[in-house]
Amino acid sequence: xxxxxxxxxxxxxxxxxxxxxxxxxxxxxxxxxxxxxxxxxxxxxxxxxxxxxxxxxxxxxxxxxxxxxxxxxxxxxxxxxxxxxxxxxxxxxxxxxxxxxxxxxxxxxxxxxxxxxxxxxxxxxxxxxxxxxxxxxxxxxxxxxxxxxxxxxxxxxxxxxxxxxxxxxxxxxxxxxxxxxxxxxxx
Numbered sequence: 137x138x139x140x141x142x143x144x145x146x147x148x149x150x151x152x153x154x155x156x157x158x159x160x161x162x163x164x165x166x167x168x169x170x171x172x173x174x175x176x177x178x179x180x181x182x183x184x185x186x187x188x189x190x191x192x193x194x195x196x197x198x199x200x201x202x203x204x205x206x207x208x209x210x211x212x213x214x215x216x217x218x219x220x221x222x223x224x225x226x227x228x229x230x231x232x233x234x235x236x237x238x239x240x241x242x243x244x245x246x247x248x249x250x251x252x253x254x255x256x257x258x259x260x261x262x263x264x265x266x267x268x269x270x271x272x273x274x275x276x277x278x279x280x281x282x283x284x285x286x287x288x289x290x291x292x293x294x295x296x297x298x299x300x301x302x303x304x305x306x307x308x309x310x311x312x313x314x315x316x317x318x319x320x321x322x323x
Contacts, residue, residue, distance in 0.1 A: 231278035
């Protein structure tokens with residue numbers, strides 16, 4: 137099965153919710169996949185949590201530029217778009233070789249010395265304020281989440297999720313959704 141190093145990730149802004157109802161919505165793989173299926177964003181299953189693109193895939197993303205060159209049909213060892221749903225047991229730091237230095241949410245200073253980005257709180261060496269680590273701004277090149285949706289074979293800034301997709305995910309998970317572009321090492 138073909139695997140792209142260029143990916144657009146969609147992820148919930150809130151890592152953990154406080155109520156049992158919200159915990160169930162956030163941790164429930166079937167509710168996320170059901171929403172994506174109802175939107176016709178995902179098509180047929182290619183694996184346990186991997187899907188082909190659905191009929192509305194292109195209409196639920198805004199492609200930048202005048203003529204995007206994307207392949208929607210799966211091909212053996214050739215680039216094509218696909219969707220994966222990743223669910224981790226605990227919050228995880230997602231990043232790639234294109235990661236940019238994070239900035240403090242308080243003073244906007246660059247933060248380059250985070251020992252463990254998956255820890256709950258961090259302290260800025262510049263302003264000395266403590267903040268939730270998931271509030272760091274990696275300028276859409278990294279994030280912390282327990283689960284996410286991966287859209288394979290989308291280059292950085294080639295496409296962004298539209299409001300219809302983000303609103304549907306928010307209604308399902310009871311939290312806002314964000315996105316990031318991550319490029320894995322192709323080796």
